[in-house]
Amino acid sequence: xxxxxxLVKRFGTKTVLRGVDFTVERGEFVALLxxxxxxxxxxxxxxxxxxxxxxxxxxxxxxxxxGQAAQVRACLGFVSHQPLLYGDLSAExxxxxxxxxxxxxxxxxxxxxxxxxTGLTSHRRxxxxxxxxxxxxxxxxxxxxxxxxxxxxxxxxxxxxxxDAAHMLDDLxxxxxxxxxxxxMTSHDLARTEGLATRFDILSRGVISASARRGDxxxxxxxxxxxxxxx
Amino acid sequence: MEKKLQVKSIVPAPPPAHRSRPGFGLTVFAVxxxxxxAEMRSRELLSAMLVFALLVIFIxxxxxxxxxxxxxxxxxxxxxxxxxxxxxxxxxxxxxLEKDRGCLDGLLLAPVERSAIYFGKAIGNLTFxxxxxxxxxxxxxxxxxxxxxxxxxxxxxxxxxxxxxAAGTLLAAMSVQTRxxxxxxxxxxxxxxxxxxxxxxxxxxxxxxxxxxISVILPWLNFLIAYDIIFITLAFMVFDYLVEE
Numbered sequence: 001x002x003x004x005x006x007l008v009k010r011f012g013t014k015t016v017l018r019g020v021d022f023t024v025e026r027g028e029f030v031a032l033l034x035x036x037x038x039x040x041x042x043x044x045x046x047x048x049x050x051x052x053x054x055x056x057x058x059x060x061x062x063x064x065x066x067g068q069a070a071q072v073r074a075c076l077g078f079v080s081h082q083p084l085l086y087g088d089l090s091a092e093x094x095x096x097x098x099x100x101x102x103x104x105x106x107x108x109x110x111x112x113x114x115x116x117x118t119g120l121t122s123h124r125r126x127x128x129x130x131x132x133x134x135x136x137x138x139x140x141x142x143x144x145x146x147x148x149x150x151x152x153x154x155x156x157x158x159x160x161x162x163x164d165a166a167h168m169l170d171d172l173x174x175x176x177x178x179x180x181x182x183x184x185m186t187s188h189d190l191a192r193t194e195g196l197a198t199r200f201d202i203l204s205r206g207v208i209s210a211s212a213r214r215g216d217x218x219x220x221x222x223x224x225x226x227x228x229x230x231x
Numbered sequence: 232m233e234k235k236l237q238v239k240s241i242v243p244a245p246p247p248a249h250r251s252r253p254g255f256g257l258t259v260f261a262v263x264x265x266x267x268x269a270e271m272r273s274r275e276l277l278s279a280m281l282v283f284a285l286l287v288i289f290i291x292x293x294x295x296x297x298x299x300x301x302x303x304x305x306x307x308x309x310x311x312x313x314x315x316x317x318x319x320x321x322x323x324x325x326x327x328l329e330k331d332r333g334c335l336d337g338l339l340l341a342p343v344e345r346s347a348i349y350f351g352k353a354i355g356n357l358t359f360x361x362x363x364x365x366x367x368x369x370x371x372x373x374x375x376x377x378x379x380x381x382x383x384x385x386x387x388x389x390x391x392x393x394x395x396x397a398a399g400t401l402l403a404a405m406s407v408q409t410r411x412x413x414x415x416x417x418x419x420x421x422x423x424x425x426x427x428x429x430x431x432x433x434x435x436x437x438x439x440x441x442x443x444x445i446s447v448i449l450p451w452l453n454f455l456i457a458y459d460i461i462f463i464t465l466a467f468m469v470f471d472y473l474v475e476e
Contacts, residue, residue: 050336052475074252074342082333084340086265088273093265100261101341103253127272143337 001026001151001182002047007056009042016042018206019056024199026150029183031197033190033225038203040186044155047184048078061150074102076151077144081159083136084143087129091120091139094128095146102147114142118172134165141172145181152176154185158192166192194221202228255350258343262351267358269328276324280363284317285370292374306375307435311428313367314360314388315395319417321359322399325352326407335407339474349470353400353463360392383438383448390455391431397462398423405473430454 002024009017016039024030034040045051046058049069058065061075078084085094095114099107115121118138128136137157144152158166173196177183187193193200194214200221202210210228217224253261270276291309329335329352338348372379399420406415434451437443 048336048340050339050475070252070342070344073340076340078336078340080333080336082336084333084337086269086328086334087332088269089265093268097261097265098337098341100253100257100264101338101343103257103342 001028001061002184003057003059004047005057007043007046007058008054009039009046009051010054016206017046020203020206020208022201022208024182024184026182027180028199029177029185029197030199030201031193032184032186032201032203033188033193034186034203035229036188039206040203041155043203044078044153044184044186048076048153049073050078074147075149076153077147077149078153078155079137079140079144079157080155081157083128083140085128085136085139088127090125090127091115091131092124094139095143098143098146104147110146114146117145117175118142119168132165133160134162134168137161137165137169138172141169141176145176150182152181152183154183154187156186156188158187158189170196190221190225194219200224204229204231252342255344255347258341258347259351259354262338262348263355263358266325266328266352266355270359276321276328277359277362279324280317280321280359281366283320284313284363284367287313287316288367288371288374302375304436306371306377307432307439309375310371310379310435311391311432313371314364314392315421315424315428317363317367318356318360318392318395318399319420321363322356322396322403322420323413323416325356325359325400326403327412330407330412335474345471345474346467348474349400349404349466352404353396353466356396356400357392360396361389364388364392377439379439381438383443384435387431387434387438387452387455390452390459391427391435394427394431394455394458394462395424397459397466398427401462401466401470401473404470408474427455427458430458 002022004020004022007017007020007022008015020043032040032043042051046053046065047060049065049072052066060072063071063075065072086097089097092111092115095111096107099111104110112121115124118141120135120139120142123131123135128139131139157169161169170192177196185193185197197214199211199213200217201208202225210224212224288309329338339345368379402419402423403416406412406419409415430451434448434455437448
């Protein structure tokens, strides 16, 4: 579903990604872990077509980037630590706007479904700026799945969430995982990703330095992570 | 071997039946609708532009203490200075709205032609500028004692505003990516819109004169039309690159 080979990204003279190889099969949930500044966000933004690769091959759902970016965008949803929502618009209006941008044919019924899934039906007419951080993040997830994408990309979605809000996001993610989507999530929170992801990749010094499936770790994600970073 | 197998396994996914890529016009409409709805709820952008425009009118009116003859001669200049300064506020605010909660990423993630996003934003900005003009013009007529409701002058305001917002929206999309966006936009914008401001002032002055001479006005109108076409075409070509990292 996601195929990346020899991906290089440079910002001026600074090389952030130094030849990343990365493959994700349909229905996998991959947690991309790494220290601050490892290039996780840069990598996910390239997958989301928000940033152009300097060198290398990137294909999502069979479409290549940057050449077929519009086709790729139609197949993916993106959630970051920012909600990507308009504070002055209501939850419903935000979703209505994105439904138009994604060309949904029956937007109203899909909007109701998504609001129901995210538990925000009773707040549908309230401006998003009045929402708590957790509610905004749930709505952001609703925005990302509104067009029923095959691939979901998460960039530090738990940033700034309190424990209750993080648990609610866990529940919501569990429901979305059950729908068989392909998911890539960057995170610092090892404990949280350990219970969610089926595979763990470590991004270090601009490359994927280690990769392991959940079944192979025997619950020792922290050890695996430390060993991978140590080199 | 591994690489070959993986490439084979990836077949382009057809879009599900319930979603299709929206057309150019629908995307433009969606962006304009969103900007108008957001402004109807917050009333931040228009109120800031209007207050600023009125302050500029008051300051010029009372600070310069112009005689009636001189006042009629400088009316067009003051009018366009007011529009340009207030317009900059609107452009900055309009793009800041997109940047604040990462909404620009939300727009860029949509499977639409990015130039449609530009046109949506530009039409939204033009609408706010024209609404401001509709409110400011009657007050202007009272303070400066001139009849501004002349079809020719209204045409110049429309053409000048199109040029201003076409260039301004493009530069605002560029400057919003920087930390110094509030300062950078006017620095970039005013040298580039200077020709459109000069042409608008010249054409407006002629229309506000006692006997408008069409042979004097026509070159300025043609210049405004050419400027509008050039900047709209330029934006169509480069907007995608300007907003991408």
